[in-house]
Every structure is written in C-alpha cells, then in structure tokens.
Amino acid sequence: MHGIVVTRQDYDRLQVLLTSGRDSPMRPRQLVLDLRKELERAVIVDPKDVPRDVVTMRSIVRLVDLDTKKEEEYRLVYPHEADIREGKISVLAPVGTAIIGAREGETIEWNVPNGVRRLKILKVTFQPEAAGDFSL
DSSP states (O other), rough: OOOEEEEHHHHHHHHHHHHHSBTTTOOOHHHHHHHHHHHHHHEEEEEESTTBBBBBBEEEEEEETTTOOEEEEEEEGGGOOOGGGTEEEETTSHHHHHHHOOOOOOOEEEEEETTTEEEEEEEEEEOOOTTOOOOO
C-alpha cells in the first residue's frame, strides 16, 4: 500500500466532513470509513507544494476504464456539490475516494458487486493549486 498526497487544506476540510453529521442515505457509513482509511495513508503537504499531477479537491480528472476503454472526465467535489450530470463527483463516492491524492498514470482498483473496477488516471486537466487558487 502506498501513500497518497493530500494538501493540508483538503485534509483539514475532509476531516471536518468525516466528523460532522450522522450516517444518512447521502453519506453511508462505509463510504465515510473508506475515505477515512485513504486519509490515514496520506502524505500531507502545503498547497503550494503539491505536485501538479496529483488529484486534489476540485481538480478535473480524465480517467479511462481499463476494461471498457471508455474515457470520462470528472471534477472531484465535496458531497453537497456533487452532480453527476455536470460531471461533479463526490469525494465520498467510490471513484472519488479512490482518486483523491492519486497521480496521473496511476491505476486505481476497487471492488464492485460484479468484480473489480479498474480506472487509470490519464490526466489532471485542472488542479486549483497549479492554477494558483488556494481558496478552493
């Protein structure tokens, strides 16, 4: 198991997300536990020091499904901002949890009911920190 890279700002905000509220249909306990497990292996960096090829909150990422070869692009967002029709995927969704802190070129895998889903991060097409925006 390798570490992921998370900015201090994202880490702090995600910790608040994980400790606030109760389980709900919008925030099932297992999804919260999965994100918590990911953050436990995180290397925390200053937002100005995060590599440009790392997926941070509000990054836009192009992925390819290694089994179907289908490419998709998503913006990684907080749960209240998620809207799949707009390509905004929650950090608490399995894909969102899998990509936070990952880098271009990495393959991410997770179990789904009918097997294992494998996605490769083709490109971080937008990262707020690389664009000089540390307020997101």
